[in-house]
Amino acid sequence: MIGIIDYGMGNLRSLENALKYLGKECVISSDPEVLTSCERLILPGVGAFGDCMKNLKDRKLDVMVREYVEKGGKILGICLGMQMLFESSEEKGFTEGFGFLKGKVIRLQTDLPVPEIGWNELEWNQEHPLKGILSEHAHAYYVHSYYAAQTDPDDLIICSLYGDIRVAGLVARANVAGCQFHPEKSGEDGLKILKYYMEEF
Amino acid sequence: MIKKRIIPCLDVRDGKVVKGINFVGLKEVGDPVELAERYYRQSADELVFLDITATHEHRDTMVHIVEKVAEKIFMPFTVGGGIRTTEDIRRILRAGADKVSLNSAAVRNPDILNEGASMFGDQCIVLAVDGRMRSDGSGWNVVINGGRIDTGLDAVEWIREGVSRGAGEILLTSMDADGTKQGFDIPFLKAVRQAVNVPVIASGGCGSLEHFREVFAEDAADAALAASLFHYNELTVTDVKEYLQKEGIPVRL
Numbered sequence: 001m002i003g004i005i006d007y008g009m010g011n012l013r014s015l016e017n018a019l020k021y022l023g024k025e026c027v028i029s030s031d032p033e034v035l036t037s038c039e040r041l042i043l044p045g046v047g048a049f050g051d052c053m054k055n056l057k058d059r060k061l062d063v064m065v066r067e068y069v070e071k072g073g074k075i076l077g078i079c080l081g082m083q084m085l086f087e088s089s090e091e092k093g094f095t096e097g098f099g100f101l102k103g104k105v106i107r108l109q110t111d112l113p114v115p116e117i118g119w120n121e122l123e124w125n126q127e128h129p130l131k132g133i134l135s136e137h138a139h140a141y142y143v144h145s146y147y148a149a150q151t152d153p154d155d156l157i158i159c160s161l162y163g164d165i166r167v168a169g170l171v172a173r174a175n176v177a178g179c180q181f182h183p184e185k186s187g188e189d190g191l192k193i194l195k196y197y198m199e200e201f
Numbered sequence: 202m203i204k205k206r207i208i209p210c211l212d213v214r215d216g217k218v219v220k221g222i223n224f225v226g227l228k229e230v231g232d233p234v235e236l237a238e239r240y241y242r243q244s245a246d247e248l249v250f251l252d253i254t255a256t257h258e259h260r261d262t263m264v265h266i267v268e269k270v271a272e273k274i275f276m277p278f279t280v281g282g283g284i285r286t287t288e289d290i291r292r293i294l295r296a297g298a299d300k301v302s303l304n305s306a307a308v309r310n311p312d313i314l315n316e317g318a319s320m321f322g323d324q325c326i327v328l329a330v331d332g333r334m335r336s337d338g339s340g341w342n343v344v345i346n347g348g349r350i351d352t353g354l355d356a357v358e359w360i361r362e363g364v365s366r367g368a369g370e371i372l373l374t375s376m377d378a379d380g381t382k383q384g385f386d387i388p389f390l391k392a393v394r395q396a397v398n399v400p401v402i403a404s405g406g407c408g409s410l411e412h413f414r415e416v417f418a419e420d421a422a423d424a425a426l427a428a429s430l431f432h433y434n435e436l437t438v439t440d441v442k443e444y445l446q447k448e449g450i451p452v453r454l
Binding site for chain 2: 011013014017018020021046047048112113114115116117118119120121137139141142143144145160161162182184185186187188190191
């Protein structure tokens with residue numbers, strides 16, 4: 001069973017639909033007991049970083065997530081859920097993240113429109129099994145105004161260029177993975193990435 | 202790099218996709234879920250559904266359509282029309298839409314932009330603006346109710362305010378160009394683009410492949426929206442993207 005962490009943020013329906021399409025059983029829950037018993041967790045998120053962390057804390061889900069990950073549980077963060085895996089964010093003031101991954105979330109500084117909204121090409125930062133699974137010029141759908149900087153190069157699997165900014169697209173270390181883009185909204189390649197992290201990872 | 206987006210727009214009335222010129226003379230063109238799946242296969246980058254149902258009791262129809270679409274296609278889509286409160290926004294997003302577009306409701310109650318953005322995030326609040334050039338040619342005014350009411354508001358100023366209130370994207374329709382098939386309204390788009398730094402979707406006037414190329418080559422928009430061209434199979438989304446790629450415009454194929 002895959003647990004989708006429900007803390008009042010995000011379009012969980014689309015994620016649930018994508019998992020169903022992939023034949024995965026999943027539960028949307030804010031109950032720490034239910035979530036702890038899941039084989040894998042997905043941490044979604046939209047809105048502002050600080051609000052997301054606060055909503056998690058209000059539901060005591062921050063403690064649950066930390067314990068789950070420390071015990072080796074597999075977690076995939078999506079969009080803001082991915083950003084929360086890092087040390088901190090500067091969105092609307094300074095907020096601490098989980099710190100599972102090295103890096104700080106900062107604002108996109110560019111002449112291009114912010115937020116970045118749209119399909120960006122995926123570029124490989126390292127050799128990875130997904131490379132043989134995705135199509136040659138795979139793209140994914142991004143919607144964000146902040147991005148993870150100063151990440152550990154070993155964690156960075158895929159990035160996308162926005163102007164001259166290298167946006168961390170897909171990151172993973174041990175049992176923790178995250179994608180800035182929305183795999184559930186990124187067509188066939190997005191579904192393949194989601195499937196990979198629900199099976200192989 | 203980020204790619205320019207091609208967005209088919211589906212006007213939905215009483216559960217069916219319809220199309221008319223300048224919002225009159227509507228004709229049924231198909232089932233919204235079937236059309237959405239067709240565009241998904243043609244690698245459309247997003248979809249926009251505009252609910253033009255006149256009566257309140259048919260609103261549930263739109264929610265059901267959103268639910269069905271979200272089960273079948275794994276790409277982003279926006280829903281607009283008839284959204285007046287944050288509760289309306291919540292219902293549509295919970296049904297599986299990624300963004301909502303607010304048009305006349307935002308003109309009547311601008312606070313909905315602030316409330317919507319703070320509750321659901323800037324990224325899911327699209328400010329849709331229909332504009333028409335003032336008779337003296339000095340700029341564009343915001344029009345509502347399908348162009349029947351001139352609000353007297355300057356469109357560029359309104360968009361600037363809308364973005365400061367939290368709109369994350371602009372869907373700009375030129376009522377002068379809409380239905381003419383003479384091309385997008387480049388001067389209007391450029392005026393908006395200079396005023397704000399959020400992505401702009403161009404709408405109204407597209408009648409040929411060349412019009413898509415022009416709006417992107419002029420850097421007047423991040424995305425282009427079209428309806429009847431696609432519904433009547435005059436062009437497929439794939440045709441447009443293959444053409445644009447040949448012309449050196451970055452697209453996802």
